[in-house]
Amino acid sequence: MILNQILFYFFALLAIGSAILMVTRRNIVHSAxxxxxxxxxxxxxxxxxQAEFLFVVQIILYVGGIMVLFIFVIMLVNLDVALRQxxxxxxxxxxxxxxxxxxxxxxxxxxxxxxxxxxxxxxxxMPVRNTEAIGDAIFQxxxxxxxxxxxxxxxxxxxxxxMAKRRV
Amino acid sequence: MIPxxxxxxxxxxxxxxxxxxxxxxxxxxxxxxxIELILNAVNINLVAFSRHFGSVDGQVFAIFIIxxxxxxxxxxxxxxxxxxxxxxxxxADEMDMLKW
Amino acid sequence: MGHLIPSSIAPxxxxxxxxxxxxxxxxxxxxxxxxxxxxxxxDMQARLGPMRVGPHGLLQPIADAVKLLLKEDIIPANADxxxxxxxxxxxxxxxxxxxxxxxxxxxxQIADLNVGLLxxxxxxxxxxxxxxxxxxxxxxxxxxxxxxxxxxxxVSYETAAGLGLVSALLLAGSxxxxxxxxxxxxxxxxxxFSVPVGFFIYMVGSIAETNRAPFDLPEAExxxxxxxxxxxxxxxxxxxxxxxYANMIIVAGIATTLFLGGWLRPFARWHDHxxxxxxxxxxxxxxxxxxxxxxxxxxxxxxxxxxxxxxxxAAFGAACLLLAGAMAAALFASPAVMAGIHGAFWFMAKxxxxxxxxxxxxxxxxxYRFDQLMRLGWRFLIPxxxxxxxxxxxxxxxxxxxxxxPFWAMLLMTLVTLGVAxxxxxxxxxxxxxxxxxxxxx
Numbered sequence: 001m002i003l004n005q006i007l008f009y010f011f012a013l014l015a016i017g018s019a020i021l022m023v024t025r026r027n028i029v030h031s032a033x034x035x036x037x038x039x040x041x042x043x044x045x046x047x048x049x050q051a052e053f054l055f056v057v058q059i060i061l062y063v064g065g066i067m068v069l070f071i072f073v074i075m076l077v078n079l080d081v082a083l084r085q086x087x088x089x090x091x092x093x094x095x096x097x098x099x100x101x102x103x104x105x106x107x108x109x110x111x112x113x114x115x116x117x118x119x120x121x122x123x124x125x126m127p128v129r130n131t132e133a134i135g136d137a138i139f140q141x142x143x144x145x146x147x148x149x150x151x152x153x154x155x156x157x158x159x160x161x162x163m164a165k166r167r168v
Numbered sequence: 169m170i171p172x173x174x175x176x177x178x179x180x181x182x183x184x185x186x187x188x189x190x191x192x193x194x195x196x197x198x199x200x201x202x203i204e205l206i207l208n209a210v211n212i213n214l215v216a217f218s219r220h221f222g223s224v225d226g227q228v229f230a231i232f233i234i235x236x237x238x239x240x241x242x243x244x245x246x247x248x249x250x251x252x253x254x255x256x257x258x259x260a261d262e263m264d265m266l267k268w
Numbered sequence: 269m270g271h272l273i274p275s276s277i278a279p280x281x282x283x284x285x286x287x288x289x290x291x292x293x294x295x296x297x298x299x300x301x302x303x304x305x306x307x308x309x310x311d312m313q314a315r316l317g318p319m320r321v322g323p324h325g326l327l328q329p330i331a332d333a334v335k336l337l338l339k340e341d342i343i344p345a346n347a348d349x350x351x352x353x354x355x356x357x358x359x360x361x362x363x364x365x366x367x368x369x370x371x372x373x374x375x376x377q378i379a380d381l382n383v384g385l386l387x388x389x390x391x392x393x394x395x396x397x398x399x400x401x402x403x404x405x406x407x408x409x410x411x412x413x414x415x416x417x418x419x420x421x422x423v424s425y426e427t428a429a430g431l432g433l434v435s436a437l438l439l440a441g442s443x444x445x446x447x448x449x450x451x452x453x454x455x456x457x458x459x460x461f462s463v464p465v466g467f468f469i470y471m472v473g474s475i476a477e478t479n480r481a482p483f484d485l486p487e488a489e490x491x492x493x494x495x496x497x498x499x500x501x502x503x504x505x506x507x508x509x510x511x512x513y514a515n516m517i518i519v520a521g522i523a524t525t526l527f528l529g530g531w532l533r534p535f536a537r538w539h540d541h542x543x544x545x546x547x548x549x550x551x552x553x554x555x556x557x558x559x560x561x562x563x564x565x566x567x568x569x570x571x572x573x574x575x576x577x578x579x580x581x582a583a584f585g586a587a588c589l590l591l592a593g594a595m596a597a598a599l600f601a602s603p604a605v606m607a608g609i610h611g612a613f614w615f616m617a618k619x620x621x622x623x624x625x626x627x628x629x630x631x632x633x634x635x636y637r638f639d640q641l642m643r644l645g646w647r648f649l650i651p652x653x654x655x656x657x658x659x660x661x662x663x664x665x666x667x668x669x670x671x672x673x674p675f676w677a678m679l680l681m682t683l684v685t686l687g688v689a690x691x692x693x694x695x696x697x698x699x700x701x702x703x704x705x706x707x708x709x710x
Contacts, residue, residue, distance in 0.1 A: 001169075008170045012178045019182055019205055023189035028197055029351065029404060035201050036397065038182075042208050049175070049219045051227050056386035058211075061234050064393030066204065066241045068423060071400055073245045074197060075416065077252045088192050089261060095191035103184040110176060125222035131383060131443055133224045134231070142228055149235045156239030163246030166253075 008048060015041035026087055028074050032067065039063045053131045175216035182209035194259045200244050207237045283378045290367050290378075298513035299329030305627050312631045323580040339502035344407050347499070351405035356500065356507035359398025363514035366391040370521045371445045373531045373612030375604070384445040385437070388522060389430060392477065395515065396422050399486075402508070403496035414495025417638055418486035421476055424645040425483075429473025431653035435466035435660045436526045449530035455674070456537055458529040462678050463660055465685045467527045469653050471625075474519035476645065478512060480626055482633040483641055520622040521615075528618045531611030551599060554613045558592035561585075648692050655688045 015038050022034035039062050047055040127133035138146050182205060189202025211230040218226025252258055273281055303318065303325060310317030318325030343352055369384035371377040381387050396419050403415020436459045437443065440451040452458055460467045476483040486495040497508050524530060533550050540549050565585030572578045598609040636644065663681040666672045 004170060008174065012174075015178065016181050016185070019185040022205070023185055023193065023198070023202060027348075028195060029348070029401075031198055031201060033351070033354075033401070035204065038205065039208065042212060045175070045178070045212055046215055048170070049215050051215050051218065051230075052381065052383045053386075054211075054215060054227050054230055056383050056390045057231060057234060059390035060386065060393055061238060062204075062208075064390060064396070064426075065423075066238050068396055068400070068419060069241060069245060070197070070201065071397075071404075072416065072419070073249060075400075075404055075412065076249065077197070077258055079256075079258070085194075085259070087194060089194045092192045095188065099184055099187050099191065102187065103180060106180050106183075107177075110173070110180075114173065126219060127224060129382065130224070130227075134227055137224050137228045138231070141225075142232075145232055149232055152239050153235065156242050160242040160246040163243065164249045 004048070007044070011041045011044040011048070014038075015045070026083055028078070029071070032071050032074055035070075036063055036067050039067065050126050051130065053134050172216050172220045175212060179209045179213040179216070182206075182212065194261055196248055196258050196260050196263070197245075199260065200241065200248075204237055204241065207233055286376060286378045287368070291364060294364065294367075294514055294517075295510055296329075297517075298510050299333060301513050301516075301623065302332070302509075303329050305630075308624070308627045309631050312628075323574070323577040326580065333506070336502055336506040341502050341504070342499070344499050347407045348405045351401050355398050355402030355405055356504045356511070357398075358401065359395055359511035360507045360514075362391050362395040362398065363511040363518065366518045367514075369445060370518065371449070371525065371530065371615075372521070373608055373615050374446070374449075375608035376612060377445070380444060380446055382442075382444045385433065385443045385448070385522070385526070388518065389426075389433070392515065392518065393422075393426055395511065398508070398511065399496050402500065406496070406499035408499055411496050411498045414486045414498070418479060418496060421479075421483060421486065421638075421641060421645070424642060425473045425476035425649070428645060428649035428653050429470050429477060431650065431657055432466045432469030432473055433522070433526060435463045435469075435653075435656050438657070438660050438664060439463065440526070445525050445530075448526055449532060452529050453532055453536055458527065458532075460527040462674070463527075463656070463682070465652070465656050465682060465689070466660070467523070469649055469656065470523060470527065472649060474523065475626065475629060476641070478515045478519060478626075480516070481630040482635050484630075485635060485638050485641065516623060516626060517619065520619040520626070523622055524615060524618040528622070529614075531607075531615040533610065533614050547599060551610065552596075554595040554610060555592045557617075558588045558595060562588035562592065643696065648689075648696055652685070652689050652692055656685050659685045 018034045018037040018041065022031045022038060025031045025034065039058065043055050043058040043063070046058060186202045186206035186209060189205065190199050193199055193202070211233055214226040214230045214233070216226075218224060218230075248258060251263065255262070257263070306328075307317040307325070318328045321328045321331045343349065366388045368378045369381050369387045371380070399422070400415050400419045403411040403413075403418075406412070437448075439455070439459055439462055440448040442448060442451065455462075475481075479487055487497060497505055500508060529536070533553070535550055538548075538550065541547060542549065562585045565581050565588060569578050569581045569585065572581060595609065595613065598606045601609075659681040663677040666677040666680075667674050
């Protein structure tokens, strides 16, 4: 019980702190490392929400795949001169105000509806065998999105190879 | 048991930080990374509601979002590489050849 | 004892004890595996190996550790200090974290996750960051190129190894390591006999995953200096080294659990007894193995030239006798204790056999060039692994829906997969003019 809360606050603070650091670093590789730390904290949150398969999928795909791709590209386009230029563009104040308005709107929506949504009593009927339940769902109810996702990945793979190829 | 609201607030915070990153940074790679952060925030939201209602559909949706993010990151980084080879820059302000 | 531990922390005591044991024993074990490798290398090259430091070189790892701890800690100029400090840490942390889900015998597992196998695979894939960030943070061209090559190799072969594992998972039906071993007990065969092609793919993939020869281009001494480890010296280098050997034991543990029956003894379902007792035939094998080892030690002891070597070998013989006695005594204890101790013995025996195969391959095969390595991974192993998964699926359908016996279904599908493998290999061996030039820039 208390361990649950400690773990939640640990992962939440790690995620938010790493996210803020990621957005403000000057060095791109440091930003990438902080994004990796955010993604790992998110994986911890998934594990706490009893989504074990999603926990490992997040680690294998997001951290072990997508971020490796990011780090490769960062190392290929690394410009020393970029470290000394201005990092934030000219619209930063307007963007800040708009984002604050957006966040306030969503928070207000949650606050007003909190009694009706009954968000403090989560149901306790998650299926015990998480991987088997996800397998059942993907291959029975969500078969069409699964096939579309595979076509999407094929298209993305061909597109990425074509984009990154040197002109032979 | 942590209430679902806590996860929603966490998701909102990460989403906000991601939006700030997308709108404010000049370096296109950091913009892409902020987009990944936004997608992650949405994933936390979906999985929190999946546990709230006891069904696994939210997690399946989150898996598809991760798949989507992978595809988009691959193509986006390919575009950045191609652009970098031509113009030697990764700053969004300097990618202005289509402006009049 | 159970009354002294408050119930709120009682579930955490045993896993913490196991974790402390693993973290304490593993560096020593890794050091002695290095010594074992040098001795085996020497044996295969008809020489003796380290003999000076301690009798038969047994104190060599300790001497190496002391030397590494006392070396000067050099950080290259203009290196990114945070990343430079953090990279070996990431490697070692991920290598040790993977032990959390590895079962060494039925009673020794820190956490029986129901996605245990994927957890270990995921944590192993996080080890790539230690390599990539270390290479980049060293601010040196050789390090960066070696790191990028190594990361590309790891990512490619991780896919192939994972697909090789999937073919065994189709038979096991679960991702939990305990249930996989239980499935091998229920089906009566180790999965290496059901899906030998899957085992082969996983073995090749795991050799590339751990940067071992013949796939050790990123860290070989004659290539790119030492790859990503070039600028690391002293204790930081020893952390990378520890991470590599810990990774080797992890992949051996995964292969043992999935393909070699985990902690099951050979013929686990033959319960033939010695007449008159309840002692099963195959349960005396551990004691016999240790007795044979003790006998060999006592046979060698008088032949040593130096007094101290005689004493040490005789001490080894005595230790083997003690272990033989322990194995025999375990037969008369409760079934849980016996399963635990004998299970641990069989698991470690299989891991040692797999690691010996690793060492054997290192000194037998010449090194692959980087483009040959990538071609092998992407053009041979991954298509073969995909075809293997499909074929195992067809074999399962033949068995369940059409009622074929498991032996004939698996045999037929293995032959089909081998045919595809031969076709892929012959296509890769065509003269280079008919293949596209490699478009890699790394």
